Every structure is written in C-alpha cells, then in structure tokens.
Amino acid sequence: MKSKELINEKYITVDKALNLIKSGDVIVSGLGSAEPKEILKNLHKISDRVNDVTVTTCLPMEMAEYFTNAKYKDSFRMDGWFYTAAMRKGQKNGNISFIPNHLHLAATKRMDHKKTNIYMGTATIPDKHGYLSLSLSNVYEKRMMEKADLVILEINKNYPRTLGDVEVHISDIDYVVETDYEVPELPDVEPNEKDLMIGRFIAERINDGDCIQLGIGGIPNAVAASLGDKKDLGIHTEMFTTGMVKLIKSGVVTGKKKNFYKGKHIAAFALGTKELYDFLDDNPSIMMMDGYWTNDPYVIGKNDNQVSINTTIEIDLTGQCASESIGAVQFSGTGGQADTAIGAQMSKNGRSFIALYSTAMVKNKETGVREEISKIVPFLKPGAAVSLSRNDVDMVVTEYGVAELRGTTVSERVYKLIDIAHPKFKEELFIKAKELGLIY
Template sequence: MREKEVFKEKYLTIDEALNLIKTEDVIVTGLGAAEPKEILKNLHKISDRVKDVTVTTCLPLEPAEYYMDARYKDSFKMDGWFFTAPMRKAQRNGNVYLIPNHLHLTAFKRQFHKKTNIYMGTATPPDKHGYLSLSLSNIYEKRVLKEADLVILEINKNYPRTLGDMEIHISDVDYLVETDYEVPTLPDVEPNEKDLIIGKYVAERINDGDCIQLGIGGIPNAVAASLMGKKDLGIHTEMFTTGMMKLVKAGVATGKKKNFNNGKHVAGFALGTKELYDFLDDNPSVMMMDGYWTNDPYVIAQNDNQVSINTTLEVDLTGQCASESLGPFQFSATGGQADTAVGSQMSKNGRSFITLYSTAMVKNKETGEREEISKIVPFLKQGAAVSLSRNDVDMVVTEYGVAELRGTNIKERVERLINIAHPKFREELSKQAKELGILY
C-alpha cells in the first residue's frame, strides 16, 4: 500500500502503542464498535509500570481485562458515558464509574473537567489523499481527537468508509496501528410478542413523511419492523440501526419529505449487523455527523414531524422515567434520551414515545423466588436516577396501550398510567396513589 510507505513512520505495533501510555494519563476511546479493540485487549499488560490511568469510554463492547479484573484497579479505572453488560459486572470492583451526561454534551463537558492526554479509536486505512474515515462513530470522537495531546488509531480495512463529518487527514494522527479483525456487531434480535404489540401502538401514531429516531433494543427494532407500510419516512437519529437500514432498502425511508437535510439520513454513530456496515460503506445518503450537532435538541427540532422512540426501565405514576439504573445500580445511561425527547417535542408536529413492558420478573430477596412486578410504580426505587424528567415525557407505551401525558395534570397522569399498567396491578396502584396523596 503506497500510503503506508509514505507515512511509515506513523505505524506502530500494539506493544509500541502501549509504551506511549504513562501513569495518570487520561485516555478517551471511541464509542461502541469504534473502540480500539486490540489495544484495549492488551492494556492490562502494562499494569506493572503505570498507576491511575483513566480510560473514558462509551458503550464499550470489549470485556477487556484492564477493567474486568479487579487486580488491575490500582493501575486503571474506567469512566463511562454509557454502561454495557461488562461494565455492569465490573462496577462492583470499584474502578468503573458513570459520567452522568446528555449524549450531545459528552465531549464538551468532559473537556471542561479533564484534559485528554490520549485519544484512541478506529478508522479506515488512509486513501490516496491521506484521508481516513472514523467509520462508525462521531458522537464525540472528532471533537476529542482535536484536543488530545496524542492520537492513536487502529486502522482496519474491514471498517466501512462512512461519509458526512467523518474524514480526518493523516497529518492530524500521531500513530497508526494496523489491525484486521472483523468489525464488532450487534445481533439483529427478533422482536417478541410484547415488542410487536408495542411497536404496533407506536407505528399507528407515525405518519407518512415523519422523521424518526430509534433507540437501542427489542422494542425499537419492533417499531422499525412495524413501519414497513409507511411512505417517505426521514431519519435523524443518534444511532443508525439495522432496522433503519431495512427501512431504507425497502424504500420506506427516503428522506424526501424532510425539510432539513432533505434526502439524507442523519446519524451520530452506527451499530448493528455486517449487512448494515456494508450498506454504510461509501453511501452518500447517510450523513454521519458530530453528536454535539446531531443530538442538539435545537438541531433536532429543525426537522418538522420529528418522532423519537426510546425505552425505559421504570416509570412512576407522575411520569418520571428511570431509564438507566435499577435503584442505585447503574445499568446503562441517559444517553441521548433527553436530547431526542425534548428536541422532538420542540419540532413542528413532533412527538416523543417512551416504551417499556408493563412488568418484569425479578428475584424476591426474602424468598429467592422470581416474581412478577409492575414497571409502572407509585415512586421510583430508592436511589434510581431520573433519566427523563416528568416535564419532558410525552407518550408512554406498554403492551396495554398508550398514555398521552403532554399537558396533563398529576391526577390525569396517574389515571392514564394506571390504565396501561398490567391489569393485575391496577387496583393496588390506585390504592397506593391515594395513600401517597397524588390521587384523591
């Protein structure tokens, strides 16, 4: 490869890249599939010579030893903008902590607090002009990269070359590590019966020509599947999903009715199947943009008929949504939920949906047996984070219907949310609401 010869002084091995990391360095890595997988897999190998290295992540997929194994907690700690399953497990080690955030402000607020010494992420190999694509995420990557003292990128020919605001010149990169692993994927899980019922309720309230945002998980996937009969949908979203790709391929999402970025599908990052990545490669219809811009509620609101669809873990009877923690135990993060919910409601004819199952199966601490509990509750679990204020909730959807909360008073909210709770919990919820003095 000619470009490798021209810039050969920038190419390092994994070990040479690791040797650049020092005690008390602050590292930021790419989001999701944009994380530098090989460097992170080997990071624990320098634990004997470094202390107090902070690795700042978002939606990490690699269960790397440096944070999963408690033996290394004096050498490394992880600060995360969004938790994943490995982080949920590792937080008990005492070296994994959440950075509370709205997704569009991740880089902006973090840079106010801590200087980034090293940015590490992924990119496509440089083209004949010396330009690389950051490929699968620019939620904060390009913004942090410009401020970091040192930039190290794993380049990988398997990554799609995405367009929009993803290009950087090799002169802005200090070092490259050549890799050849398959791009991390997110399986396209088939929606279950509850997902499909909820998806149908949401789809009934989406019109031809609406501009959509979908979150992550089975319910958003079901919504995407339920939209196949619509026409000329637009896409302005933080995460470009496999379900969205299917809508574009089917001719359902065309962007032709968008009054803003007409004909373009706008996103901040992508995560999904290999088919999705093949679709994104050199695709000029998809604009991958800076998350500071993509998720700004005022930018989102410029799309008429913007609709956001997200999920939550628990909703109280006044509409407060705990979408990221089970009591004080961190499960995920706010992410872009508030960004997109608020931006959508600011949009002309915009709407916002929060979706959840009406119940969950949990272990009873006293008996050890699993029991069914309501996810619509009189008050959130002690220590739960309120991810979406009741002031910002529009419509709440379960498999039992839709509660429209926009502009409602507390009594109306309580009654409407009880009506979409599981039938076997409705009487008790009414009783508890009266005891709490929120229903008379």
C-alpha cells in the same frame, strides 16, 4: 512529504502504542465498535509499570482485563458515559464510575472537567489522498482528537468508509496500528409478542413523511417492522441501526420530506450487524455527523414531524422515567434520551414516545424466587436516576396501550398510566396513589 510516506512513518505495533501510556494519563476511547479493540484487550499488560490511568469510554464492547479483573484496579480506572454488560460485570471491582450526561454534551462537558492526554479509536485504511474515515462513530471522537495530546488509531480494512463529518487526514494523527479483526457486531434482537404489540401502537401514530429516531432492541426493532406501509419517512437519529437499513431498502425511508439534508440519513454513530456495516460503506446517503450537532435538541426540532422513540426501565405515576439505573445501581446511561425526546417535542407536529413492558420478572431477595412486578410504580426505587423528567415526557406506551401525558396534571397522569398498567397491579396502584395524595 507525500501521503504514502507520511502514513508509513506513523505505523506502530500494539506494544509500541502501549509503551506510550504513562501513569496518570487520561485516555478517551471510541464509542462501541469504534473502540481500539487490540490496544484495550492488551492494556492490562502494562499494569506493572503504571498506576492511576483513566480510560473514558462509552458503550464498550470488549470484555477487557484492565477493568473486568479486580487485580488491575490500582493501575486503571474506567469512567463511562454509557454502561454495557462488560461494565456491569466490572463495576463491582470499585474502579468504574458513571459520568452523568446528555450525549450531545458528553465531549464538551468532559473537556471542561478533565484534560485528555490520549485519544484511541478506530478508522478505515487511509485513501490515496491520506484521508481516513472514523467509520462508525463521531459522537465525541473528532472533538476529542482535536484536544488530545496524542492520537492513536487502529486502522482496519474491514471497517466501512462512512461519509459526513468523519474524514481525518493522516497528518492530524500521531500513530496508527494496523489491525484485521472483524467489526464487532450487535446482533438483532428478535421482537417478541409484547414488543410487536408496543410497536404497532407506536406505528399507528407515525405518519407518512415523519422523521424518526430509533434505538436498538426488541421494541425499536418491532417499531421498524411495523412501518412497512409508511411512505417517505426520514431519519435523524443518534444511532443508525440494521432496522433502519431495512426500511431504506424497502423504500419506506427516503428522506424526501425532511426540512434539511433532504434525502440524507443523519446519525452520530452506528452499531449492529454486518448487513448494516456493508450498507454504510461508501454510501453517500448516510451522513455520520458530530454528536454535539446531531443530538442538539434545537437541531432535532428543526425537522417538522420529528418522532423520538426510546425505552425506560420503570416509570412512576407522575411520569418520571428511570431509564439507566435499577435503584442506585447504574445499568446503562442517559444517552440521547432527553436530547431526542425534548428535540422531537420542539419540532412542529413532533412526538416523543417512551416504551416499556408493563411488568418484569425479578428475583425476590428474601425468597430467591422470581416474581412479576409492575414497571409502572407509585414512586421510583430508592436511588434511581431520573433520565427523563416528568416535565419532558410526552407519550408512554406498554403492551396495554398509549398514555398521552403532554400538558396533563399529576392526577390525570395517574389515571392514564394506571390504564396502561398490567391489570393485576391496577388496584394496588390506585391505593398507593391515594396514600401518596396523588389522587383523592
């Protein structure tokens, strides 16, 4: 059968896609902008005929009724690899739970535990040969498609055709739903003064020819903005961002010094602005690869001079990083923080940075008044998840400087971390460290 005839056979409506879902199904959705927006925002409409449907997601962007509205909690539950604002809003309903994971193992470990009945995601319009590009993510998507009983993709002419390990033939897809919405964007966060100070401290420790991994937000954007005088940087990252596009366009990033895939920029997913999506479209220098491979610390470590830059919510005086929860309340996810931090340190001349502001403004539960607290603490909040163990921390950066922790003792760490804490909390931290027996 010709590709065109095969494609035409597989077109269905959103309603038909919803009709394929039955009670007890386990659905996996694409990550971030790769989620099937039209299907998910209408999923609650079948609540009257289904129950116990599980949707496994990562970085969901659609504030869909099926999980944000408590009235549907008996019909649907959400299991998430990484929380967003949408999930934080919905978790109070009691039908959302986090899946602890390192991102490169998210798919394989999940498949060991739970069979996926349906995979739903997004893709480009099929080309003349019948191939679609999964476009913006292959963290786990392709692996899940291969194992699922049913694969449904929303195809959209607005999605960029990316290259790498993201091509799928129409014969391997059960159904497609044609859509025409704009690609969901994550706006750039303009760096503030603290971001820029932290960005400069990190940039001072990045050399010409280094291979970098960046996340998104004010601090990573500030790092990118501080790299304008560097030469021949490379990219091997889980997330491709607008800041990276700017570095490539300015000639700072060339990839010429990488140990493998020279001249290519490697990522597992992309999330950002229209400028990013336009740059990705049909760009042979960008390779969207399987997250199982991209985020494998052993693969990351094969590039010399690999630099990992991540952020954390709070860090204790021994170096434990709580990057995904506030106490016991899940806020985001581990993602690839441990993957990339460990991988960078396995690299010849590699470095790993954990960045955070020295303080945060938090509402006092008793008075209701917002007050400044230290984010460098004697011990983490009760119930806090340790996203990066103290064994794997390298350099910690605040707006007050850099603490180099590699190979240090606990007592050495106390002094180094207090040195980059906000001045108003230093004395209190010393007193607590002595009470805990961390220093004498």
